[in-house]
C-alpha cells in the first residue's frame with residue numbers, strides 16, 4: 462500500500478514541479494531568465510536537447526557556421542538580426558527568417574546583380590561584368606590592402622551609386638551592415654557565404670543570397686521555444702572573449 466502511494470506520489474510531485482517551472486518560464490521576460498539560477502538550468506536542459514533535435518542539422522551541434530549554406534555562427538557576437546538578446550532570438554525561432562510566416566524577418570534579400578531582373582521587391586538595374594568585377598574588388602579591398610586600387614576606386618562608385626548598385630542602401634555607406642534588415646557587415650572577416658575570396662564575393666553579388674531559417678510557432682511548445690532561445694543565447698555568452706565584449710557594452 463505504502464509502495465503504491467509512493468509510486469503514485471513521485472510522478473505527481475515531478476509533474477507539479479515541472480509544470481510550475483514551465484509556468485514561471487513563460488511569465489518572465491525572456492532576458493530575465495539567466496539570472497534565475499534554477500529556472501535557467503531547467504531552460505538550458507530543455508533547450509539543449511531541443512537544439513540537438515531541431516536546429517543541429519543546419520546549425521551544427523554547437524551553433525558553428527556553415528558558409529556553404531549561409532548558416533551564421535551562433536557563437537560569436539556578430540548578429541545578422543538584432544544583438545543576440547534572448548527576446549530577439551526567441552522572435553527568430555518563433556517566426557523565422559524568409560520562412561513564409563508573415564511575422565518572420567523578410568525585409569531585404571541580396572539582389573542578383575548579374576541577372577536580367579536582380580530583385581523581386583523593386584526595380585534595380587543589373588550590373589555589367591566590369592561593374593561586378595570592380596565592386597567585388599572594392600569589397601575585397603576591405604580585408605586586403607593589396608587589392609587592385611584602380612578597380613576598387615571604380616567599385617566604390619558602384620557601391621555608393623544612387624541609381625545603380627545601391628549597395629549603401631542596405632549595407633550602409635561604409636559597408637558595415639544593418640542589423641534591422643539582416644544586411645551583413647562586409648568589412649569584417651566573418652562571411653555568411655563562402656570564404657571571403659574574390660570568387661565567393663562575386664558569387665554573392667552576381668547571383669544573390671536569401672538564406673532561410675524556419676518558423677517554429679505551432680510546431681514546438683512556447684516553453685520549448687523560450688528554452689531554445691535561452692540555450693542559443695548561452696552559446697555566445699559562454700565563450701570567454703564574447704563574455705568580455707558583453708561586459709564592456
Ligand code: HEC
Pocket residue numbers: 512515516517518519520530531532533539540541542543550553554558643671672673674675677689690693
Ligand atoms: C533548415 C536549416 C535551419 C534550421 C533547421 C534552423 N536554422 Fe536558424 N538559420 C538558418 C539560416 C540559413 C540562417 C541565416 C538566415 C539569413 O541568411 O538571414 C539562420 C539564422 C538563425 C538565427 C539568426 C542569427 C543571426 O545572426 O541573427 C538564429 C538565432 C537561428 N537561426 C536560430 C535557430 C534555432 C534556435 C533553430 C532550431 C529551433 C534553427 N535556427 C533552425 C538555417 C536553419
Ligand code: HEC
Pocket residue numbers: 531569570571572574596597600619620626627628629630631632642643644645646647651652653654655662665666670671672673
Ligand atoms: C536590398 C538590399 C541589398 C542591396 C541593395 C545589396 N545587398 Fe548585399 N546583401 C543583402 C542581404 C540581406 C544579404 C544577406 C543575405 C542572406 O542573409 O541570405 C546580403 C549579402 C551580401 C554579401 C554576402 C556577405 C557575406 O557575409 O557572405 C555580399 C558580398 C554583398 N551582399 C554585397 C553587396 C554589394 C556589393 C551590393 C551592391 C552591388 C549589395 N550587396 C547590395 C542586402 C542587400
